[in-house]
Amino acid sequence: MRSFFRQINKRKFKMFLVFLAASSLAWTISQLSETYEARAVFPVQMQHLPDSLLLDAEVTPMLSTKLRSSGFQFLRYALWSKTLVVDVQKVKEVDGNFYLTDEQLKPQLERQLPNNVSLLPLDQRRYMLNLDxxxxxxxxxxxxxxxxxxxxxxxxxxxxxxxxxxxxxxxxxxxxxxxxxxxxxxxxxxxxxxxxxxxxxxxxxxxxxxxxxxxxxxxxxIVESFSEKEFELRIIPLEVPEGYRARIFPSTVKLICKASMDRLKVLSSGDFKVVVNLGAMQAGSNILPLHLAKSPKEVYSVRLLHDNVEFVLEKL
Structure with missing residues (x-):
């Protein structure tokens, strides 16, 4: 007998659960069939962005809207996010900030929402865009x-x-x-x-x-091998005082020129000029520096073997 009643009670409990689930489903469907006003947040894809502006690729723009629709529609948006496409070709700027007006944005959104969804007035007259x-x-x-x-x-x-x-x-x-x-x-x-x-x-x-x-x-x-060649040049005195003759010791100087082998073959002493400027002499000193006044192009380096000379001024 006890086993018999247990079976009856189990069947009753199962039927209770079925009726409970059915009534809950009916209540849920009834509630979702009602019309609500609520907020929905959508990711935004911008198109026709002017070349003079840049969108942060690491941040997905989001748009918060207020809608009137059935609960089913809000549930659908909660489960499957809908991306709204926004044309920003005519974006406006003020003080370095970029935005779309309510008049620009609302028609674009309404075209992308189902007929059973009403877009309520936006909270802000401007939708700010994260553009640079x-x-x-x-x-x-x-x-x-x-x-x-x-x-x-x-x-x-x-x-x-x-x-x-x-x-x-x-x-x-x-x-x-x-x-x-x-x-x-x-x-x-x-x-x-x-x-x-x-x-x-x-x-x-x-x-x-x-x-x-x-x-x-x-x-x-362009890499090339180089060699060096020695030249001996006569030192030319400049700015010799009038009525005097300058004697230079030594009167010649040797220099070392580094250049490519082909370049060295065509160089001569006449491609160089070494001078000493007597206009720079100082009282009590008979030593002056040498200057390389002329040097050919396309050489690696030119080095004088000594930098100074002594001089004596003799009256004519």
């Missing part, structure tokens, strides 16, 4: 190359960069202080021939919302 003014400028590239040439080799010209400047684009606040862009550090050792190397450009510190429109640059150089 864009600056575009071109800045030089600074190579960070440690170049070690082999002995008796020189770089004929300065390093070549292609491109030697890059375009950067971003908010004015980020770019106004940037005057150059550096390459990543690189190193070439024991170089004996012409070289070319592609290196990455490095975004400077504080480069958050900005972008480099070029990613790499090519560093190249």
């Amino acid at each position: 003014k864009v600056m575009v400028k071109r800045v030089p590239v600074k190579p960070r190359l440690e170049l070690q040439l082999a002995p008796n080799y020189i770089l004929r010209e300065k390093l070549s960069l292609r491109p030697d400047s890059v375009t950067i684009k971003g908010p004015v606040a980020e770019l106004s202080g940037i005057q150059s862009i550096e390459t990543e550090p690189s190193k070439l050792e024991n170089v004996t021939a012409n070289f070319s190397k592609n290196v990455q450009l490095v975004a400077p510190e504080g480069f958050v919302k900005s972008e480099l429109l070029e990613a790499t640059t090519e560093i190249s150089g």
Whole structure:
């Protein structure tokens, strides 16, 4: 008997649960069928953004609205977020802040909401947008190359960069202080021939919302072997006082010129000129410095073997 009543009680309990679930469902459906006024927050996708403005790509714009609709619709928005597309081509600006007016925004939102959803008046007459003014400028590239040439080799010209400047684009606040862009550090050792190397450009510190429109640059150089050649030149005195003759000791000077082998073959003493300026003499001193007044182009270096001479002035 007890077992029989237990079975009856279990059946009653199960039926109770079924009726409870059915009544709860009916109540929920009834409540969701009612019309409500509530807030709904939507993610916003901006389109037709002017080229002069920049949107923070790391932040999704959100728009809080007040709607009138059924509970089913609000439940749907809570479970599946709807993205609203907003045209910002005619965005307005005041004091560096950007916004859309209620008149600009409301028609766009109403076109994207279902017919059974009413958009209530917005709380604010302006919808503020997180936008930045864009600056575009071109800045030089600074190579960070440690170049070690082999002995008796020189770089004929300065390093070549292609491109030697890059375009950067971003908010004015980020770019106004940037005057150059550096390459990543690189190193070439024991170089004996012409070289070319592609290196990455490095975004400077504080480069958050900005972008480099070029990613790499090519560093190249012309390397050639060099030798040295000795020349002996007569020293030419300048500004000799009138009525005097200057005697220079020594009257000649040797110099060492470093250049490529091909260049040295065509050089002669006439390509150089060494002078001493007697107009710079001081009382009590008969020593004056030498000056290299003429030197050929396309040479690595020119060095005088001594820098000073003695002089004597003799009356004519």
